Amino acid sequence: MIEVICDTLLPGDPALGVPPASRLDMDGYFRAHGLESAVQTFAALLDDVAMETFERDFASLSTEQRLQCLEKSKRRDLRLANEIIIHALKAYYSDAIVLRELSSAAVPPFPEGNTLEEDDWTILEPVLERGPIFRVVEP
Amino acid sequence: MEPVDVVIVGSGASGAAAAWSLSRDTTLKIVCLEQGTVSDPAGYPSTRADWELSYHGIASSDPNERGNPADYPIDNSGSPISLANFNGFGGSTILYSGHFPRFHPSDFRTRSLDGVGDDWPFGYDDLEPYFSENERMMGVAGLVGDTASPDYERLSPPIPLGPMGRKMASAFNQLDWHWWPSYGAINTRGIGERPACINLGPCNTGCAQGAKGSVDETYWPHARRQGVEVRTECAVHEVSLAADGRADGVRYIDAEGRECFQAASVVVLACSGAGTPRLLLHSKSASFPDGLLNDHGLVGRYLMLHPLGYTEGVFEDDLRSSIGPQGCSLFSQQFYETDPGRDFVRGYTMHLLRGTPPVETAVTGYLTRRIPLGAAHHRKFAEAFNHNVGIAIIAEDLPDPENRIELDPDHCDARGMPGIRVHYTLAENTKRMLKHGVERSKQLFDAVGARVVASFAPVKHTGWHIMGTARMGTDPTTSVVSPNGQAHAVKNLFIVDSSVFVTAGAVNPVATAQALTLKICDHLRSNMAELVAA
Numbered sequence: 001m002i003e004v005i006c007d008t009l010l011p012g013d014p015a016l017g018v019p020p021a022s023r024l025d026m027d028g029y030f031r032a033h034g035l036e037s038a039v040q041t042f043a044a045l046l047d048d049v050a051m052e053t054f055e056r057d058f059a060s061l062s063t064e065q066r067l068q069c070l071e072k073s074k075r076r077d078l079r080l081a082n083e084i085i086i087h088a089l090k091a092y093y094s095d096a097i098v099l100r101e102l103s104s105a106a107v108p109p110f111p112e113g114n115t116l117e118e119d120d121w122t123i124l125e126p127v128l129e130r131g132p133i134f135r136v137v138e139p
Numbered sequence: 140m141e142p143v144d145v146v147i148v149g150s151g152a153s154g155a156a157a158a159w160s161l162s163r164d165t166t167l168k169i170v171c172l173e174q175g176t177v178s179d180p181a182g183y184p185s186t187r188a189d190w191e192l193s194y195h196g197i198a199s200s201d202p203n204e205r206g207n208p209a210d211y212p213i214d215n216s217g218s219p220i221s222l223a224n225f226n227g228f229g230g231s232t233i234l235y236s237g238h239f240p241r242f243h244p245s246d247f248r249t250r251s252l253d254g255v256g257d258d259w260p261f262g263y264d265d266l267e268p269y270f271s272e273n274e275r276m277m278g279v280a281g282l283v284g285d286t287a288s289p290d291y292e293r294l295s296p297p298i299p300l301g302p303m304g305r306k307m308a309s310a311f312n313q314l315d316w317h318w319w320p321s322y323g324a325i326n327t328r329g330i331g332e333r334p335a336c337i338n339l340g341p342c343n344t345g346c347a348q349g350a351k352g353s354v355d356e357t358y359w360p361h362a363r364r365q366g367v368e369v370r371t372e373c374a375v376h377e378v379s380l381a382a383d384g385r386a387d388g389v390r391y392i393d394a395e396g397r398e399c400f401q402a403a404s405v406v407v408l409a410c411s412g413a414g415t416p417r418l419l420l421h422s423k424s425a426s427f428p429d430g431l432l433n434d435h436g437l438v439g440r441y442l443m444l445h446p447l448g449y450t451e452g453v454f455e456d457d458l459r460s461s462i463g464p465q466g467c468s469l470f471s472q473q474f475y476e477t478d479p480g481r482d483f484v485r486g487y488t489m490h491l492l493r494g495t496p497p498v499e500t501a502v503t504g505y506l507t508r509r510i511p512l513g514a515a516h517h518r519k520f521a522e523a524f525n526h527n528v529g530i531a532i533i534a535e536d537l538p539d540p541e542n543r544i545e546l547d548p549d550h551c552d553a554r555g556m557p558g559i560r561v562h563y564t565l566a567e568n569t570k571r572m573l574k575h576g577v578e579r580s581k582q583l584f585d586a587v588g589a590r591v592v593a594s595f596a597p598v599k600h601t602g603w604h605i606m607g608t609a610r611m612g613t614d615p616t617t618s619v620v621s622p623n624g625q626a627h628a629v630k631n632l633f634i635v636d637s638s639v640f641v642t643a644g645a646v647n648p649v650a651t652a653q654a655l656t657l658k659i660c661d662h663l664r665s666n667m668a669e670l671v672a673a
Binding site: 115118126135 | 188189190191192243244245247248252262263264265282284286287288289297299300301304305308309311312315317318319320337338339340348457459461462463472473475476497498500501502505506512513514516517518521524525
């Protein structure tokens with residue numbers, strides 16, 4: 001069920017090269033942060049909302065229907081829904097697999113780094129032309 | 140414990156500078172007591188992919204959230220701004236961003252020039268040689284020739300602007316506003332054994348590379364070679380007075396929980412604008428029943444912060460904005476000095492912040508409904524990440540005796556010493572200043588076609604710059620210490636941190652605090668023989 005929930009939130013995008021959340025160790029993240037029980041409660045809440053709205057369990061719904069259930073779950077228990085959703089985002093965007101796909105930026109650990117090219121400081125010419133702007137104070 | 144010549148309480152920005160300066164006289168026996176532990180750079184969060192999670196853990200700026208045994212509770216319920224700090228060897232420089240500008244000459248003369256605050260008992264020119272000495276010790280990058288500040292003697296090559304910085308520089312140029320590359324205590328080339336920055340970004344979780352000038356990397360290796368002894372996990376809870384009214388040492392609890400006394404001829408306090416008044420207020424005696432040096436009720440009062448405004452813009456282009464030192468790119472002091480045409484006195488710095496890192500981008504985007512969940516999530520995230528830029532408005536805060544820190548006996552640290560309670564109200568002048576700054580930063584984003592997605596002030600968790608709580612002056616009824624940092628009421632007690640600031644300026648205060656420390660310690664060293672012999 002955790003994989004279904006996470007993939008509903010973060011299904012991945014092949015065009016952007018980012019994976020679905022289920023490809024990552026989301027379960028391990030939730031365990032490491034002591035959230036197993038909260039996740040189970042949230043899963044039960046989603047099943048309740050799914051049964052109430054579509055008379056089917058959450059996992060058997062279409063993606064669109066699952067997203068509707070997620071929105072409705074917030075009205076039932078905003079604090080719980082936000083806790084799990086925010087942790088899912090944290091787990092996803094702190095995973096080295098995702099970070100490597102996001103940009104050309106280096107991902108820790110060291111010694112990798114990022115290069116920023118040298119600047120051409122002639123862009124300061126307009127500032128220099130206007131001259132000093134600080135107040136001169138007599139000692 | 141063997142008596143020493145000098146005991147320094149606190150190993151942060153000012154404690155480290157004091158230790159180095161005083162230990163140039165190698166005949167002196169000097170001990171520094173630090174209540175936290177030594178951080179291991181190999182264990183800094185920036186060595187791991189999940190470094191961002193540490194913002195709400197070991198690298199949190201909020202001691203109430205951090206849960207470090209060295210911390211003391213801070214009750215911020217009476218303030219729109221929460222105090223931030225780090226207790227450990229190196230103090231808050233472990234987590235700071237390294238932005239390192241100096242105060243301006245006008246900051247020392249606000250009463251004479253603008254009729255607000257108070258004048259310092261000396262001016263910028265008196266501090267100038269100490270600014271230069273400190274920048275040499277800390278390793279400061281930047282560019283000489285800044286039109287908003289008296290010139291600098293020497294700087295390392297500036298930190299690269301990156302595509303984001305260049306884009307914003309063009310916005311400032313379009314509006315004919317001042318901007319300049321940041322002054323940063325960050326190595327842009329190797330200096331001594333310290334390597335150059337590799338632009339990873341998360342300076343404020345600790346720099347594992349060692350390129351950032353935190354004082355454990357700069358002053359302390361020299362001070363220790365000069366013989367200063369550092370004792371960590373030693374929490375000082377009282378400055379002790381002898382029968383003759385002089386300080387005779389400090390009482391502290393060591394790592395094993397033992398009550399200890401360190402006798403000293405001179406006591407130097409460098410525990411920050413929060414920790415120093417806390418220690419003074421807790422050091423009660425028959426001579427000072429309301430706390431040491433508090434005979435005129437001034438200790439903890441005149442608290443100044445730098446209220447911060449924030450505006451965020453998003454660009455169509457990928458500007459690689461998250462890459463590079465977070466807090467150092469460029470800044471503007473177009474609105475730093477008083478202009479009679481505005482509805483406020485004094486001014487502010489506009490400080491460019493690099494783009495938010497991935498987790499922060501995603502979570503903020505979700506909470507503000509800018510980045511949805513489901514299939515559209517990834518595209519919307521990609522349109523924000525590395526496309527966004529922040530502008531912080533760093534507003535000058537004017538001294539007000541009602542803004543204060545006091546002991547909070549209801550919330551104590553792990554050793555039973557009271558934490559602190561903060562009482563702070565934003566002044567109308569500051570509110571107008573922040574409003575002006577937020578409007579001007581929106582104007583900047585408009586000038587280069589960025590979409591403004593957030594703007595607000597004050598920002599809650601930004602109370603890093605804690606100043607004024609044991610102010611200096613010549614009159615013992617209106618100040619706690621003399622212009623030389625010497626307590627008016629206890630002649631062998633010195634305060635060398637930002638507690639003694641008279642005004643706050645509108646820039647990060649570390650450069651000025653350390654320059655002031657060096658100035659005070661020069662005086663102290665010159666008079667040490669007299670103080671030690673007495």
